[in-house]
Amino acid sequence: MIRIERRLRQPWWLSVVVPVVSVAVAFLLTGLVLFATGHPPGHSFRRLFDAAFLADGALSETVISATPLIFTGLAAAVAFRMNLFNIGGEGQLYAGAITAATIALLLGGAGAPSPVIVVAMIVAGAAGGAFVAAIPGILRAFFSTSEIITSLMLNYIVGVFLTYLIFDSHSYLRDTNGFEAQVFPQGKVFSDDASWSSWTIHGLVLPLGFVLAVLLAAGVWFLYTRTRFGFEVQVIGDSPRAGQYAGMRTRRKIVAVMCLSGAIAGFGGASQDGDFRHQLDPQGLQQANYGYSGIVIAALARYNPFAVVLVAILLGGLQNAGFTLQGADFPAGLVGVTQGLILFCALGGELFVRYRVRFNRRARVTTTVAPEPAP
Amino acid sequence: MNNSLLVVVVASGVLYGTPLLYAALGELLAERSGVLNLGVEGMMLMGAVMGFWAVQSIDGGSTVSLLGGIAVAALAGALVSCIHAFLVITLRANQIVSGLALTIFAGAAGLSSYLGNDLNLAGSPARHQFQEVMPQSLQDLPVVGPIIFGQSILVYASWVLVAVVALYLTRTRIGLNVRAVGESPAAADAMGVNVKAYRYAHTLVGGALAGIGGAAFSLSITPQWVDGLTGGAGWIAIALVIFAFWRPTLCLFGAYFFGAFTALPFALQSHDITRFSGLYPMFPYVAAIVALVLVSSRAARMRFGAPGALGLPYVREER
Numbered sequence: 255m256i257r258i259e260r261r262l263r264q265p266w267w268l269s270v271v272v273p274v275v276s277v278a279v280a281f282l283l284t285g286l287v288l289f290a291t292g293h294p295p296g297h298s299f300r301r302l303f304d305a306a307f308l309a310d311g312a313l314s315e316t317v318i319s320a321t322p323l324i325f326t327g328l329a330a331a332v333a334f335r336m337n338l339f340n341i342g343g344e345g346q347l348y349a350g351a352i353t354a355a356t357i358a359l360l361l362g363g364a365g366a367p368s369p370v371i372v373v374a375m376i377v378a379g380a381a382g383g384a385f386v387a388a389i390p391g392i393l394r395a396f397f398s399t400s401e402i403i404t405s406l407m408l409n410y411i412v413g414v415f416l417t418y419l420i421f422d423s424h425s426y427l428r429d430t431n432g433f434e435a436q437v438f439p440q441g442k443v444f445s446d447d448a449s450w451s452s453w454t455i456h457g458l459v460l461p462l463g464f465v466l467a468v469l470l471a472a473g474v475w476f477l478y479t480r481t482r483f484g485f486e487v488q489v490i491g492d493s494p495r496a497g498q499y500a501g502m503r504t505r506r507k508i509v510a511v512m513c514l515s516g517a518i519a520g521f522g523g524a525s526q527d528g529d530f531r532h533q534l535d536p537q538g539l540q541q542a543n544y545g546y547s548g549i550v551i552a553a554l555a556r557y558n559p560f561a562v563v564l565v566a567i568l569l570g571g572l573q574n575a576g577f578t579l580q581g582a583d584f585p586a587g588l589v590g591v592t593q594g595l596i597l598f599c600a601l602g603g604e605l606f607v608r609y610r611v612r613f614n615r616r617a618r619v620t621t622t623v624a625p626e627p628a629p
Numbered sequence: 630m631n632n633s634l635l636v637v638v639v640a641s642g643v644l645y646g647t648p649l650l651y652a653a654l655g656e657l658l659a660e661r662s663g664v665l666n667l668g669v670e671g672m673m674l675m676g677a678v679m680g681f682w683a684v685q686s687i688d689g690g691s692t693v694s695l696l697g698g699i700a701v702a703a704l705a706g707a708l709v710s711c712i713h714a715f716l717v718i719t720l721r722a723n724q725i726v727s728g729l730a731l732t733i734f735a736g737a738a739g740l741s742s743y744l745g746n747d748l749n750l751a752g753s754p755a756r757h758q759f760q761e762v763m764p765q766s767l768q769d770l771p772v773v774g775p776i777i778f779g780q781s782i783l784v785y786a787s788w789v790l791v792a793v794v795a796l797y798l799t800r801t802r803i804g805l806n807v808r809a810v811g812e813s814p815a816a817a818d819a820m821g822v823n824v825k826a827y828r829y830a831h832t833l834v835g836g837a838l839a840g841i842g843g844a845a846f847s848l849s850i851t852p853q854w855v856d857g858l859t860g861g862a863g864w865i866a867i868a869l870v871i872f873a874f875w876r877p878t879l880c881l882f883g884a885y886f887f888g889a890f891t892a893l894p895f896a897l898q899s900h901d902i903t904r905f906s907g908l909y910p911m912f913p914y915v916a917a918i919v920a921l922v923l924v925s926s927r928a929a930r931m932r933f934g935a936p937g938a939l940g941l942p943y944v945r946e947e948r
Binding site: 260291339389398402410411414415418423549553585587589590591594601602604 | 667712716720721722723725726727729730731732733734735736737738739740741742743744745746747856860861864865867868871905906907908910911914915917918921922925926946947
């Protein structure tokens with residue numbers, strides 16, 4: 255007889271062991287999917303890990319893949335902590351990329367010093383993301399409309415707009431002169447002073463966006479554990495009624511947290527422009543699924559900002575390897591399969607954090623005991 | 630007259646609304662039993678890819694392979710919904726996160742894409758597809774011809790399904806039990822209703838219907854397989870259930886309303902209205918947000934709210 259009972263106290267080590275075991279089980283299950291579809295799992299995994307972490311320059315590529323994931327993971331974690339399911343990280347990242355690219359093209363090559371342009375791009379990207387996130391936030395706070403669906407719908411809306419800017423219009427962001435642009439529509443390339451710097455340490459390339467993302471994680475940790483704002487967010491997240499009775503302004507907080515979440519995702523969009531793409535690249539951004547991966551990362555990190563960084567590097571490696579190996583014997587979609595499985599296992603593992611599973615061997619003995627008189 | 634913009638939009642609204650209708654009816658059944666499944670998009674894509682694969686590989690006439698395709702699609706949808714059911718009903722996981730996980734797992738960058746690429750499904754049209762079944766003379770009638778008689782068997786079957794689900798939930802004992810399970814599982818449990826079994830059954834049926842909805846894309850609308858061909862229809866179906874106040878008959882009209890918005894860009898372009906045409910694909914998503922805001926007013930929610938226990942795990946020891 256198996257009994258599941260609620261734990262009164264959750265041992266701290268469980269919150270480390272459970273995610274680690276979840277990831278391991280998820281990889282086992284992925285191996286099963288590979289095996290079932292006729293690919294040798296051992297060989298595939300070795301190639302996957304080679305391409306993600308071991309091969310020459312693989313780690314630098316992984317850091318590049320991880321950078322946007324830290325941003326979207328933090329964005330999701332910040333909102334999820336308050337039980338606000340902002341799954342619009344995808345669209346908010348696009349919006350940040352659009353606004354930051356506009357600023358980069360406006361200021362680039364006009365004589366402004368490079369750091370000023372970088373800061374302006376970050377502010378613009380964050381503002382763009384916050385603007386898109388504010389819509390579901392305000393609708394949730396003042397009309398109690400489910401933020402899950404509205405934020406998701408905005409992903410598609412901003413995605414259509416992003417494609418429109420480059421493919422279906424003669425917008426300011428589109429390159430209409432270049433030779434390649436005549437053949438295939440693409441965004442204007444930024445001037446050099448709008449591209450973000452990077453550092454190389456022992457052959458490992460650290461882009462500015464990655465460093466800023468790690469600092470941002472520390473900032474989010476500080477905000478959520480050491481300030482009144484963070485305390486109120488946690489109280490409202492755990493019990494909205496308790497927050498209201500204590501006089502906390504729940505509605506304002508919902509809008510504020512959604513905007514913060516969107517701003518972080520938009521920052522990620524600015525980093526995509528400045529660090530890596532140096533132009534507005536609708537196809538590249540839309541194929542990468544950064545926003546949706548961010549949800550997986552936040553859930554697996556159990557909304558802890560530092561854990562987000564670690565998990566993002568792990569999943570960044572997976573994504574990097576997935577792109578590198580994609581081909582006939584390595585079908586696209588494997589990355590999503592693994593991510594989904596990781597999330598399933600993390601969710602299942604949550605049971606073991608919150609509940610204790612008991613194998614009651616004395617079940618037969620207890621049945622023979624006379625029933626107690628009803629109280 | 631049958632080529633006028635309005636008739637074309639309504640007729641193709643029915644075509645594009647049909648997958649939404651199947652998926653929404655499935656989601657409605659699951660939600661009425663208290664299980665919120667945000668994995669509709671993933672289940673639809675699984676149905677789309679597996680249904681398409683079945684039609685391509687079953688040897689036989691068009692009826693046999695299309696029936697097989699629908700059956701396989703339903704099975705695929707139900708199978709992936711099992712994961713969600715197990716996690717949220719047995720393991721008491723968070724329904725929102727689990728549903729999202731299902732969409733990531735099965736969705737456009739996940740298992741459906743993996744299987745589609747691994748089975749080399751892209752690039753070729755479906756060997757058989759659902760055709761209009763009514764005689765041509767009926768289809769040529771003004772206005773009602775294209776809208777009512779110019780449809781495939783999938784559409785007529787969905788009308789029957791709406792009636793069946795509506796009668797099931799209001800006129801049968803089991804259907805009333807489902808609503809009890811969704812409103813107050815503790816009361817249903819005390820009545821002797823097996824809450825877990827009801828929830829499992831309806832989540833699985835919901836998955837099967839979403840799978841059929843996905844197959845409606847790959848076997849009737851497109852009709853071929855491409856990565857992520859549903860393009861967010863699963864999410865619109867979830868919005869549709871809320872918009873329809875969890876009532877099957879309202880789902881019918883809601884589905885065609887959103888279907889018409891999906892069809893509008895194509896209809897406008899074929900009538901040479903192309904100004905800002907790149908932005909037209911936004912229509913259904915904007916319509917969904919506006920519709921959701923309209924129905925989430927306090928008065929509407931008090932009168933026709935969500936099932937009382939929607940999204941909550943039921944644990945007998947903790948009620």
